[in-house]
Amino acid sequence: MTTPIAAIQSVRLDDDNDVLVLLDQTLLPNEKVFLQLSTVEEVWDAIYHLKVRGAPAIGIAAAYGIYLGVKQVKADTYVELAVEFEKIKHYLASSRPTAVNLFWALKRMEDRLKQEADKSIAEIKQALKEEAETIREEDEQVCLAIGEHALSLLKPGWGLLTHCNAGTIATAKYGTALAPIYLGQERDYHFSVYADETRPLLQGARLTAWELQEAGVDVTLICDNMASIVMKEGKVQAVLVGCDRVAANGDTANKIGTSGLAVLAKHYGIPFYVCAPLSTIDLECASGDDIPIELRKSEEVSTQWYEKSMAPANVKVYNPAFDVTDHELITAIVTEKGIAYAPFKKSLAELMGKEG
The missing domain is CATH 3.40.50.10470 (Translation initiation factor eif-2b; domain 2)
Incomplete structure (x- = not known):
């Protein structure tokens, strides 16, 4: 029985439960297991150990990962939040040195953080979530366009x-x-x-x-x-x-x-x-x-x-x-x-x- 290609979603955010849901690619083809990652360390491990892989998927996972990490940060000011953001960014960047999408996504999240500097902490965190979601949505459109050109x-x-x-x-x-x-x-x-x-x-x-x-x-x-x-x-x-x-x-x-x-x-x-x-x-x-x-x-x-x-x-x-x-x-x-x-x-x- 075949599966519609749209039905396979390997990277998604479950914001209500504060988790990144990933298809564990290390277990395929024998097991289809979706991991629920709640910490930055778990996201780093998933990227490094190829549980999530492929340049675009890595970028999407990193964007969601840095959002979830920042979401858990207790900060009263933008400066305090930005300091913690920088730590998380550098940590996630160390997971795969060759994949430019990883750094691209983290830089894009950083740019969004800076754009929201005059907002409340809650508004900044919401903006980071929106940016990560946009990265995923844009990738879908990018892949479709690449497919049309290649075809x-x-x-x-x-x-x-x-x-x-x-x-x-x-x-x-x-x-x-x-x-x-x-x-x-x-x-x-x-x-x-x-x-x-x-x-x-x-x-x-x-x-x-x-x-x-x-x-x-x-x-x-x-x-x-x-x-x-x-x-x-x-x-x-x-x-x-x-x-x-x-x-x-x-x-x-x-x-x-x-x-x-x-x-x-x-x-x-x-x-x-x-x-x-x-x-x-x-x-x-x-x-x-x-x-x-x-x-x-x-x-x-x-x-x-x-x-x-x-x-x-x-x-x-x-x-x-x-x-x-x-x-x-x-x-x-x-x-x-x-x-x-x-x-x-x-x-x-x-x-x-x-x-x-």
């Missing part, structure tokens, strides 16, 4: 390949890289989707394959190292991936393994599309060389998914969570405002309203 690049019946999870559970709704797939599903495009399992945390296997299957999409799971053969066999006509950060020159950071797909797509002459909300574009970051790459614990590679260790004891493990795809390998970057093509330094600046 214009695709043809009915195509085979599509995606990596990691850039779907509805990674956003407010629709997803980014999966948005055109869902829109195509509604419009009888009959896409065939190949989902990389995405090692070492298997987001493609556990999350993308799960949500696409739930929605009735024709999805086939492949191991990461099978991407080349399905491309060579002509089963893939386009690659669609999400993104955690876009540098000013068009270099993009996404889940580890993405850059390898771009190299393969270039070799086989397959278009490689990055679906990126404007909030992930960092014009202050000149190139991918300036994007911090999160290194994660070795257990994710050696022991986490196995009854017994699949690696020799004490062997060194290199486990970067992301890699950077060179802009020269990217066919286009699809945003809610339109599609950016090379030269990306110019086209991205134009989309951000910073040209000239």
